Amino acid sequence: MVANHDIDITVRRGSVHALIGENGAGKSTLMKILYGMQRPDEGTIAIDGETVDMHSPADAISRGIGMVHQHFMLADNLTVLENVVLGAEKRHGIAGRARARIKEISDAYGLGVRPDALVEDLGVADRQRVEILKVLYRGARTLILDEPTAVLVPQEVDALFENLRELKSEGLTVIFISHKLGEVLAVADEITVIRRGTTVASVEPGSVNSKQLAELMVGSELPSPQTSESTVTDVPVLSIDALRLCATDSDGTERTVLDEIGFTIHRGEVLGIAGVEGNGQSELVEAIVGIRHPDSGSIVLDGQDITGAPTRTRRESGLGYIPEDRHRHGLLLEAPLWENRMLGHVTEPPNSRRGLLDPKAARQDTERIVEEYDVRTPGIEVTAASLSGGNQQKLIVGREMSHAPKLLIAAHPTRGVDIGAQTQIWEQIRQARREGLAVLLISADLDELIGLSDTLRVMYRGRLTADADPATVTPEELGSAMTGASTGHLDQSEAGADAPAAGGEDS
Ligand SMILES: Nc1ncnc2c1ncn2[C@@H]1O[C@H](COP(=O)(O)OP(=O)(O)OP(=O)(O)O)[C@@H](O)[C@H]1O
Numbered sequence: 053m054v055a056n057h058d059i060d061i062t063v064r065r066g067s068v069h070a071l072i073g074e075n076g077a078g079k080s081t082l083m084k085i086l087y088g089m090q091r092p093d094e095g096t097i098a099i100d101g102e103t104v105d106m107h108s109p110a111d112a113i114s115r116g117i118g119m120v121h122q123h124f125m126l127a128d129n130l131t132v133l134e135n136v137v138l139g140a141e142k143r144h145g146i147a148g149r150a151r152a153r154i155k156e157i158s159d160a161y162g163l164g165v166r167p168d169a170l171v172e173d174l175g176v177a178d179r180q181r182v183e184i185l186k187v188l189y190r191g192a193r194t195l196i197l198d199e200p201t202a203v204l205v206p207q208e209v210d211a212l213f214e215n216l217r218e219l220k221s222e223g224l225t226v227i228f229i230s231h232k233l234g235e236v237l238a239v240a241d242e243i244t245v246i247r248r249g250t251t252v253a254s255v256e257p258g259s260v261n262s263k264q265l266a267e268l269m270v271g272s273e274l275p276s277p278q279t280s281e282s283t284v285t286d287v288p289v290l291s292i293d294a295l296r297l298c299a300t301d302s303d304g305t306e307r308t309v310l311d312e313i314g315f316t317i318h319r320g321e322v323l324g325i326a327g328v329e330g331n332g333q334s335e336l337v338e339a340i341v342g343i344r345h346p347d348s349g350s351i352v353l354d355g356q357d358i359t360g361a362p363t364r365t366r367r368e369s370g371l372g373y374i375p376e377d378r379h380r381h382g383l384l385l386e387a388p389l390w391e392n393r394m395l396g397h398v399t400e401p402p403n404s405r406r407g408l409l410d411p412k413a414a415r416q417d418t419e420r421i422v423e424e425y426d427v428r429t430p431g432i433e434v435t436a437a438s439l440s441g442g443n444q445q446k447l448i449v450g451r452e453m454s455h456a457p458k459l460l461i462a463a464h465p466t467r468g469v470d471i472g473a474q475t476q477i478w479e480q481i482r483q484a485r486r487e488g489l490a491v492l493l494i495s496a497d498l499d500e501l502i503g504l505s506d507t508l509r510v511m512y513r514g515r516l517t518a519d520a521d522p523a524t525v526t527p528e529e530l531g532s533a534m535t536g537a538s539t540g541h542l543d544q545s546e547a548g549a550d551a552p553a554a555g556g557e558d559s
């Protein structure tokens with residue numbers, strides 16, 4: 053298959069250049085070529101007018117090009133200093149100098165990176181700043197960022213854009229890939245659109261709106277999203293009561309990660325949880341899935357107490373799970389797609405029959421998922437690693453929706469997917485909800501949370517500190533609750549005068 057052909061792109065020094073396109077369009081591939089990780093069969097790359105031949109990332113780095121990948125590549129068990137220096141310095145005994153240099157770079161661009169922090173203790177936004185610092189440390193003057201904002205909440209995106217402007221003002225160049233067109237319009241000086249491996253347009257943000265950008269990406273008009281009516285019933289599917297979970301940090305201190313968490317999700321209800329990453333959402337999900345064991349409290353799924361049950365029992369009782377880290381929990385990267393279709397569901401039909409694996413049925417069903425979820429792939433025998441990021445995500449969503457779950461835990465279900473596929477996934481979740489599915493939705497995308505949820509809760513420092521009605525709450529109100537600035541019921545904006553009386557218990 054050809055991932056890139058007839059690519060034509062010119063990036064000006066000291067600018068932020070955005071690259072957009074559908075899942076599998078060839079954005080990451082193009083950047084890997086520029087970074088020396090893949091070799092083009094034809095064509096040339098010129099830097100400052102001079103043709104260069106890039107054989108490896110080391111070549112690219114020596115020419116001042118650095119890349120932060122779609123999936124982070126830091127070693128968790130090492131410090132920031134060790135990660136930054138790893139592979140860059142050959143001699144020992146330079147820690148002192150390296151530490152000083154890291155501080156210097158961090159200060160120069162306002163990155164706020166602490167050299168001695170352990171990477172595993174850092175949140176996503178901090179890890180990303182470490183990755184950026186790492187390429188700056190190696191002398192990069194052009195930074196390639198592959199979907200840097202996919203994992204960030206709005207405040208973190210603003211902070212990142214502040215960093216990018218800082219880099220730009222120092223004469224550095226940033227190439228930036230994103231599916232969020234609003235962001236692209238806000239931060240880019242120029243936007244190049246890729247469709248099916250080819251550059252189809254280069255535009256300036258002032259001359260287009262996000263609808264026009266989307267249409268350039270897909271080459272046709274987009275369907276407008278359906279409005280949806282409430283399908284919430286009073287039949288509980290998931291009931292969580294007084295859940296408490298403690299964890300020990302790497303320096304030995306005890307920390308309460310989940311504190312008195314309690315809520316119920318009913319048939320036909322989507323409960324959305326908003327929060328800045330690292331406030332306990334991941335741990336809550338892991339407790340429900342069975343990866344972590346709570347210190348106290350209970351979890352009841354469809355009338356059955358599963359607080360101490362193994363993950364497999366939970367799966368078999370109707371739990372679907374779209375994990376936040378698709379590489380660690382969602383896929384076997386080196387296995388073919390059809391084996392990935394069985395992951396987490398080996399004991400269930402169609403993957404097995406009367407206790408025996410049924411690879412033929414699994415293969416057939418994988419074909420169906422590829423078709424229904426528009427997974428762009430040459431076939432089901434290729435490895436999951438060969439799919440583009442967004443197509444990996446579509447495969448996972450398709451798999452988890454295929455077992456008619458009673459409860460779907462959806463952590464960032466549309467992370468990294470293009471807007472066409474996003475609309476499609478939302479529609480699939482809504483359809484299942486109409487048929488009684490209960491959903492716990494965790495997302496950094498506030499539009500997704502507000503658009504998809506029937507009920508909204510805000511999680512802050514391990515507690516559910518606020519709730520809101522998705523029909524009336526604004527992203528700003530949610531954002532402020534996410535930072536702990538407001539608590540309780542959030543819809544004060546309309547309170548008093550002519551607050552709508554509708555909604556409430558009997559909708
Ligand atoms: N390592 C690989 N081996 C084989 N094919 C690959 C490999 N990596 C990518 N491809 C294929 O190349 C095409 C372009 O993929 P690429 O990852 O560049 O897409 P993308 O535009 O970055 O998409 P996304 O928005 O989903 O990240 C896809 O069809 C993909 O399946």
Ligand SMILES: [Mg+2]
Pocket residue numbers: 079080081122198440441442
């Ligand atoms: Mg990509």
